[in-house]
Amino acid sequence: MKSLNRSLILNLIRSKGTISRAEIAKQTKLTPPTVTNIVNELLVEGLVEEGHAGPSNGGRKPIMLRINTANFFVIGIDVGEKKIRFAVTDLNANIIGRQTVRLAEAVTKDQLVQTIMKQIYMLVDESAISFAKILGIGIGMHGIVDHEKGIAVFAPNLNMKNIPLKELLEKEFHIPVKVENDVRAMALGESWFGNGADYEDIVCINVGYGIGAGIIMKNRLFRGQHGVAGEIGHTVIDLNGPACSCGNYGCLQAIAANDGMKAYVIKQMALGRNTIISSLVNGNLEKVSGKVIHQAALAGDALAMEVLENSGRYLGASIANLINVLNPERIIIGGGISRAGAYILDPIIKVVEQRALNAEAKKTSIVQSKLKDKATLIGAVTLVLADLFSINYESPKQVI
Ligand SMILES: [Zn+2]
Known part of the structure; x- marks a missing residue:
């Protein structure tokens, strides 16, 4: 057909x-x-x-x-580190119904797959649509994904390997299933329906527990030969920096993502800095997170503003490096920590203006995600739409 x-x-x-x-x-x-x-x-x-x-x-x-956008539907699933989001949308990615499930601490592979299947049945049932009207299921999965085979190869935060999501879900639901890394799905979503809609070359950067980038060049997802393209969280930004989860030292995400920010706050508090962060977490420093730091910054806390600025500066240096390598038209910042808005965006823009190579590169557009916490979800839907509307899966969103 x-x-x-x-x-x-x-x-x-x-x-x-x-x-x-x-x-x-x-x-x-x-x-x-x-x-x-x-x-x-x-x-x-x-x-x-x-x-x-x-x-x-x-x-x-x-x-x-x-x-006829309202006649058929797509299911999008965002499998995150702590929760799974589900949505059913029309062919314009308008959300008809959605659900979120929190994952238990030690969930097994089987439980994860069972939860996804059960929730799909519930969502379709509640949305009062028939499976015959659903054109496909798209999944944005954190970690390493084999997008061709639809396998979640390694999900570090769930500590799971080799989940054949495509095979299992296609067997259950008899509709096409697409699986992609969450940040790449996010970039595709922003490219079709978000702040990348009018641009051919964009890089979408997700800043949360980790830092990753989805690269779209000439409207196509760029993965590199071994699927590593876009792993800017593991580019080294300080040779003598802190240990990173990947085993190296001084990676960007060990400094500028959630854990790096938390370590910075705890160190400054040990040095005697005054901050309202300790009262916001009731003295339990394990609870210090990007979200709490943002909350403190909004209340005018000097240490919180400093840690966000510090993250922004390191991110800015990494983004300037990225601009000097790829020269995209626009950079889109998404993920939990991007909610800190200007606290993080201003230092990023400032450092890029200082360090990108020429006048045009210094002015590279840097904006927040339009789709925000729905970016990966809409991106997952877009995996199916891209397959339906494009000549091939990764091909241009526009024709001619
Ligand atoms: Zn690393």
């Missing part, structure tokens, strides 16, 4: 909003009979609908076609 021409036409209708058959033929250079055949097929399937009559070029007014 799926052919190149079909995807080409579908994506053209999607990107134009409404378009006539004649215009499709003109833009795709397909013959009018080919366009008519494929459009008829899409009309029968209910993926496309006929709308109002368009402007006439002298003859009969053409019927405009558009995607």
Whole structure:
């Protein structure tokens, strides 16, 4: 069923909003009979609908076609370190229903898969839609993912290896399943529906417990030969820096992500610094997190503002390095710590202005994520949409 021409036409209708058959033929250079055949097929399937009559070029007014976005649905799943988010959306990624499940401390592989399956059934049931109307399931999974086989190869924070998510879910639900690393899914979501929509070359950086980047070049996800591309959290920014979870020393995330910020606060408190952070965590320093630090910064706490600025400066240096290597049009900052807004964004922009190589690079647009905590979820949905609307999975979001 799926052919190149079909995807080409579908994506053209999607990107134009409404378009006539004649215009499709003109833009795709397909013959009018080919366009008519494929459009008829899409009309029968209910993926496309006929709308109002368009402007006439002298003859009969053409019927405009558009995607029937409310007739089919997609399920998106964001498997995080502590919780799993689920959403069912229409073909414009508008959320129809959503749920969040907290994961138990020591969850097993089987429990994780069972939880995902059970929750999909519940979500579909509550949204009152039939499985026949669901075009696919997209999963944004933290850790290392084999996107071709759909396997979660290593999820460090869940301490799990080799979960064949695609195989298991396709066997259960009989619909296509796409699995991708969470940050790459996030970048795809921002590229289609967020702050990357008007840009071809973007880097989306997730700053939370770890730091990772999803790279999109010429509208395509870039993974590198061994899937390592975008691991900026493990680029070394201080040769004599603290130990990182990867076994190296001085990685960006060991300094600027959640644990690095926490270590900085605890060290400064041991040196006798005054801060309201200790009262915010009731003296339990284990509870110090990016969220608490942001809360303290909002209350004007000097140490909290300092630690956010410090993280921002290291992030800024890493981003300047990244700009000097990839030269993207826009950098999008997402993830938990990005919620600290200007406290973290201002020092990033300042350091990039100091360190990027030329005048244009210094002015690289750096913004917060538009989709915020839904970025990976919408990105997971986009994995399915990209497959439906594009010539191939990773190909351009726009046509022609
Ligand atoms: Zn590391």
